[in-house]
Amino acid sequence: MSFAAGPLGESDALHARVRAFARGASGDDFESLALAIARFQARYSPGFSRLVGQAPLDRVEQLPSVPADAFRVTRVAVHAAEHDAARFVTSGTTGAESGTHAFRTTDTYAELSLAFGRRALTSHGRRPTVVALADRPGERPSSSLGFMLDHFARSLDGRALDGAPFQPSAPDRYLLRASGVDLASLRRAASIAHERGEPLLVLATAFALVALIDALGGARLPLPEGSAVMQTGGYKGRSRELDPVVLRNSVAESFEIPGNSVVAEYGMTELSSQLYEGTLEGAELRAPPWTLLEPPWLRVVPVDPETLAPVAHGNVGLARFIDLANIDSAVAILTRDLVRRNELGIELLGRAPGALPRGCSLAVEALLESGRER
Amino acid sequence: MSAELRERLAPLFGAARRIADPGDTLGKRARRELPDQTRLSPASVELALARCLETGASDVELGRFSSRTPKSPRSHVLLSANVFTAALRAIATGLVASPRVFVRASRREPKMAEFLAEAAPSSFSLTHELRPEPGDQVFAYGSDATFDALRRTFPEGTLLRAHGPGFGAAAVESAAVTPQEEAELARTLSYDVALFDQRGCLSPRVVWFEGPLERARSFTRAVAWALVERERELPPGELAQRERAERELQRAALTYAGHVEPAGAGFVALLEEPPPHPPELGARSLLVIACADAADAARPHAAKVTTHATAGSAQFSAKLARILAKSRASVWGKLQSPPFDGPVDLRSLPDLD
Numbered sequence: 001m002s003f004a005a006g007p008l009g010e011s012d013a014l015h016a017r018v019r020a021f022a023r024g025a026s027g028d029d030f031e032s033l034a035l036a037i038a039r040f041q042a043r044y045s046p047g048f049s050r051l052v053g054q055a056p057l058d059r060v061e062q063l064p065s066v067p068a069d070a071f072r073v074t075r076v077a078v079h080a081a082e083h084d085a086a087r088f089v090t091s092g093t094t095g096a097e098s099g100t101h102a103f104r105t106t107d108t109y110a111e112l113s114l115a116f117g118r119r120a121l122t123s124h125g126r127r128p129t130v131v132a133l134a135d136r137p138g139e140r141p142s143s144s145l146g147f148m149l150d151h152f153a154r155s156l157d158g159r160a161l162d163g164a165p166f167q168p169s170a171p172d173r174y175l176l177r178a179s180g181v182d183l184a185s186l187r188r189a190a191s192i193a194h195e196r197g198e199p200l201l202v203l204a205t206a207f208a209l210v211a212l213i214d215a216l217g218g219a220r221l222p223l224p225e226g227s228a229v230m231q232t233g234g235y236k237g238r239s240r241e242l243d244p245v246v247l248r249n250s251v252a253e254s255f256e257i258p259g260n261s262v263v264a265e266y267g268m269t270e271l272s273s274q275l276y277e278g279t280l281e282g283a284e285l286r287a288p289p290w291t292l293l294e295p296p297w298l299r300v301v302p303v304d305p306e307t308l309a310p311v312a313h314g315n316v317g318l319a320r321f322i323d324l325a326n327i328d329s330a331v332a333i334l335t336r337d338l339v340r341r342n343e344l345g346i347e348l349l350g351r352a353p354g355a356l357p358r359g360c361s362l363a364v365e366a367l368l369e370s371g372r373e374r
Numbered sequence: 375m376s377a378e379l380r381e382r383l384a385p386l387f388g389a390a391r392r393i394a395d396p397g398d399t400l401g402k403r404a405r406r407e408l409p410d411q412t413r414l415s416p417a418s419v420e421l422a423l424a425r426c427l428e429t430g431a432s433d434v435e436l437g438r439f440s441s442r443t444p445k446s447p448r449s450h451v452l453l454s455a456n457v458f459t460a461a462l463r464a465i466a467t468g469l470v471a472s473p474r475v476f477v478r479a480s481r482r483e484p485k486m487a488e489f490l491a492e493a494a495p496s497s498f499s500l501t502h503e504l505r506p507e508p509g510d511q512v513f514a515y516g517s518d519a520t521f522d523a524l525r526r527t528f529p530e531g532t533l534l535r536a537h538g539p540g541f542g543a544a545a546v547e548s549a550a551v552t553p554q555e556e557a558e559l560a561r562t563l564s565y566d567v568a569l570f571d572q573r574g575c576l577s578p579r580v581v582w583f584e585g586p587l588e589r590a591r592s593f594t595r596a597v598a599w600a601l602v603e604r605e606r607e608l609p610p611g612e613l614a615q616r617e618r619a620e621r622e623l624q625r626a627a628l629t630y631a632g633h634v635e636p637a638g639a640g641f642v643a644l645l646e647e648p649p650p651h652p653p654e655l656g657a658r659s660l661l662v663i664a665c666a667d668a669a670d671a672a673r674p675h676a677a678k679v680t681t682h683a684t685a686g687s688a689q690f691s692a693k694l695a696r697i698l699a700k701s702r703a704s705v706w707g708k709l710q711s712p713p714f715d716g717p718v719d720l721r722s723l724p725d726l727d
Binding site (some may be wrong): 050065073076098305 | 632
């Protein structure tokens, strides 16, 4: 295959190389691809070029990272806005701090997210019936999660629940309403999966799962054998927060599924790849609970918050991602998430606290802290 | 303004005068103990005592302070560690509101409150725990989430006077300012940035620069140069690890987004167009935003601006004042020294009509 000269042609060629790498059909290795993408971005992105400065781009460990905060301050993209195929918007806790991740093409994102999601969320290769405890993403999803849920529903299931032609945004597939979880539709989906002899795959945000537990009020909604729940995202102030263990146990109890069938997914708008737990019985990904596994095209490096140098194995650091699927934005992303590497993968330990609270006269936080100490 | 109020505040001002006086025993102790407590350098503590600790107020100021402050039988004040001199005005706010005032000092920086209590023992009571009763006022600073949490710990009927987070800002109309004047503006602004190592809610964090990009670049360099000069005169104190980490994250994000000029330990970043969400810089760093219209650039962030200074024509200043109507209109070099006419942050004053 040949590609046009110039940034768009180079981008196309890199997308093809990354997809081939993800399929295991490539002579490239991770390092050479990461460096090729970094050089491409340094050539065509003035922002990344400034971060690189005079540094040689010859070692992955030394690639400068673009802080996720940069997406809130400026456009982080190699290509011009006129070539955007999608723009995914981040949502902060307050909703006021949103940034945008522009994609020239979503093909690589779609292929790679599905490839790894399938390995984490499907058991013994069985086709699931798919529903989402999430808002309907609409025709052109503005969130990367919405895009991914739509793609999973289309690709892992691909059938309408009522026998009609498949419609990804059908209301009976997205079961989070302004009033809460649509329990009747969820029961119906479980019943259809039972009739089909399939597992039900429930794609859900954390706050939607809390809404589910609240809506059930202690009642059960049994799912077919082999069913799974993909749990993603934080609460973003949309519900009360539950301890992760309590949430997992409550969801498993409500659906009458094993706790290890509730599988955590980690993704963020600034990335194009996701990490998963490998706990679902019969799934390809295998790891103990609370360990997130990276796909072969993503690498997480815990780094010192100040020097940004990798910390010693087993120590806690900020999560630095090398994401080969971020071809047209930033191949190396630095976040405020605190992580630790164990023998199998990554443990997520929360968010770095950021700067000390600033303010002149008075401080509430201190009083609350002292209250917690008592 | 009543004589009673002036009398009520007199011991507090007297205590402040002793602390500000380097020859007084209390002043000597303050200079010895505050640098460790505040993590500011001795030179920075000295400048803050000279510029920011209020030792008196005019009748007009006190009259305005009184009219801006709701009254209650008792007041409770929760002090912060970030700006040590602000303890005085915070306690004064309680005294303007009530004859009986209970103060909980910050655990990180209790010294200033202790000095004031030692020199003015009858003015207020230092306490380890605030126990308001219905009808009492509590003056506090924090985020919305923490206010909600705090509110739940108080009995119903307690009035929480909450001051939310914010920052200082400046704006330049380059067409009305000469390059020489710009250098002087940069010099005076550098004191505002350096005071309290930029930890206060009045500390300037952003400058909207209306005019050609080349002038904005030149102004950015001038501010960076001035901050280096201030660093020699007022060495920065010790930063917490998370403050240093935050500074480096912001430096990298702004290097991607624009041009970053090193400025001693900190930096000055220039963005060529207003960003959707400008980061609030700290640790002696500043964001200069080049723009075609400073008022338009400031408008989306008006609710967060506590104080502002402008340099330009009268029309320019008036336009900014309209946009930033709830913030204090100040002057360059005095952003951290507002008149003693109410709380430093006027944005959340209650409606007293």
